[in-house]
Amino acid sequence: MAPKTSAQVCGMGHSMKRKEDPRFIRGRGNYVDDIQLPGMLHMDIVRSPFAHAKLKSINADKALKVPGVLAVITGETLAKYNLHWMPTLMSDTQMVLPTEKVMYQAQEVAAVIATDRYTAADGVEAVEVDYDPLPVVIDPFQALQPGAPVLRTDKKDKKDNRIFHWEAGDRAATDQAFAQADVMVKQDMYIPRIHVASIETCGCVADFDRVTEKLTVYMTTQAPHAIRTVFALVAGHVGLSEEKIRIVSPDIGGGFGGKVPVYPGYVIAVAASVVIGKPVKWVEDRMENLQADSFARDYHIHAELAAKKDGTMTALKIKTLADHGYTDAAANPSKFPAGLFSICTGSYDLKRAFAEVDGVYTNKPPGGIAYRCSFRVTEAAHCIERITDVLAQELKMDPAELRMKNFIPKEKFPYKSALGWEYDSGDYAAALQKAMDKIGYAELRKEQAEKRARGELMGIGISSFTEIVGAGPSKQFDILGIKMFDSAEIRVHPTGKVIARFGTKSQGQGHETTYAQIVAEELGIPAAHVQVEEGDTDTAPYGLGTYASRSTPTAGAAGAMAARKIREKAKKIAAHLLECAEDDLVWETGKFSVKGSPQRSKTIQDIALAAYTNHPQGMEAGLEAVSYYDPPNLTFPFGSYICVVDIDRGTGMVKIRRFVAVDDCGNIINPMIVDGQIHGGLAMGMAPALLEEISYDEDGNVQGGSFMDYLVPTAMETPAWELDKTVTPSPHHPLGAKGVGESATVGAPPAIANAVVDALAHLGVRHVDIPITPEKVWKILKEKGAAE
């Protein structure tokens, strides 16, 4: 789609070089750990080696004798201010520091405040903690057994480890459809716990000024305003007041959902700064990050799919056990404890469906929403795309043909799914066809047949996913009661330049560039002249932050709407300057001219100047607008990915030979940035598919707690991704755009899993759980007599 604006204006569709890059390529970014304030102290944390234990005593005597250690904070310290427990974003409760017992390995137990980070670490080593181990609950199925130890003894009258039961769809009608089906397949799938591992870990500098009584927290947070309000509500009783709290998200080294939750470290640092009256810096190290921060996935799924003999899918039934760790500290919209899992009917015209999710407590760190999951869409897409291939195998039908047969046809959009979503637009067949053409699908199937005859293992896997992003309409979406609108505040200066502030917060997605392009598109002011800011709650309009691919659908839309309000006022000023009626004016990018007399025109820059020097009498001066955008619906990006793998029969190693990704995110703001999001998302889809897992032994010891065992892909494992696009605009978004940040993490894992199963299908393999490690594959080959 050719851009409508010139390269100089650089509106939508231009691959504008990023405005944020000049500082990053010079090493002049400003990340939390770069911040050094006068008198700043350092905090480090004592952590539990036990997954479940009574806290008998904490002895800080030796620690306090280490020169440079100023204080040791425990749960008892915080209990004096009633800050030892706090609410989670899902209205459960979490410990800031324990007073009774610890509930996961690496849980925060005490904090040491010292003059520098090395001394703080020395202090941590010197704190003596006495524990009395308690029985550990690791297996979520066992957690639900009668007689299992009840973990949340802090909850009065709680007699089990259940958190929630959630369901969607018509169970009876779905059961009936299954009873009448010609064919039915079922499959258990485990999507293991993984960790987002952004290269920058989490941290903050909490700075309480005793004179002004203002608290400033520089923080790795994707949602600064929500944090400010939470702090005001949680610590209001100790004197913090929302107008005197400033949260600043500076540059953030990757978020991916891992920087949404309120971690205990932040709260302790704030408490320490308030009590001591000096800035306190806390930055976790990598092992703390992997072992204690919000995890992702951990869904035990049982899926069933019913169909007619000819392959027409008729019904879908899913039962999931969600292992949440010791508390529900996910960050879902409050009415959706299982996130947007009900997108699990995917791209298919399934008339009947029923999904249920049960959340359970275990002795593990809490979380569930992170790692670019789009609120559990990764889990939902993996489920439907895997069970679709299981059905294809059962019917001996080509998986591309089965998908084409069942896609929601283009004409049916907006489409009401059996589980209640109204998909805005889609053309699934076109995307899959494009992917098949690009990869040479028919030739690959021929090659596979030839290789199979020779005993070589080659697989082709397809994933045709539908995403659901842009949370969300205020009728359904809130976090802790705060509606999930988002915002833009745009001001045009007398010399025609712009400052635009938004309620979201980029952690690498390029908003300083893409939002400028949106303003350029709407006002004709060059994007180079538009200064974009996010992340400082003192200046940015209230927003819910950046995660779940929501920025373009919500704040991007707000930017367009605010710019249009400015254009309306600009029109009035233009009419005044040109001495004509507003109706006589015509807008083309960057100027208003009189209908029929194009030489009589005023540029947006002329108008901006006039807004301050020659505005019409009776009108306010200035040229600015705010928009709080309440999206009418979510948006539904989609795509088809095809993956080709070759498997080494001696080692079980899976090598991705080719990966074609055809994405549709509606109208595109910056093609280069969109492709970058997809490249990164594909790598973060391959990682869980082949490499990453965080697991626990029966005592709750974590396995995968450092980069020695937790295998983040390097440039050596990552293939050269091949990208293409279809463009199906969103009918309800002001720019027709949909968002794309998580499409690839959603679509890639099932494509890879499907390719591996496809390579082994002739041996009788129907399913392999991710991560598909060489060990797993080799065991299968050995069992099937196909290992070398």
Next chain:
Amino acid sequence: MATHKITVTVNGAARAADVESRLLLVHLLRESFRLTGTHIGCDTTHCGACTVLLDGQPVKSCTVLAVQADGREVSTVEGLERDGKLHPVQEGFWEKHGLQCGYCTPGMLMTGCALLARTKEPSEQDIREAISGNLCRCTGYVNIVQAIQYAAAKLRER
């Protein structure tokens, strides 16, 4: 703990410091010398965000003690730009969208520089191998490879 007086030449300028034996080079650079362009991303020497050049060789500065740099030359990302002109590798990352959050970028730039100093026409495989000690979560590596290829071409032009 014993302290040592050391002198390290950083980006061409001699800098003196009085350091504990255990002080890591990355902390010397970031905290003592306030050069915060070099980043910390892990504690097991895997991520490479801390990569600097020590006498021209890429090293992970989280696994070098400050005292080991005494009397030697350290090059960091802050030294790449000369007289207001970007180094070709910096240009390449900007042109080719080789960065998103920017956190791994200084390490990638220094590793890229070291590669291009020894290989004038690196293949894609050469580049991937050279940066295999630098983790990136944002970019999926494709554009980083292209950025370094761009820089190689620019340097060959000179």
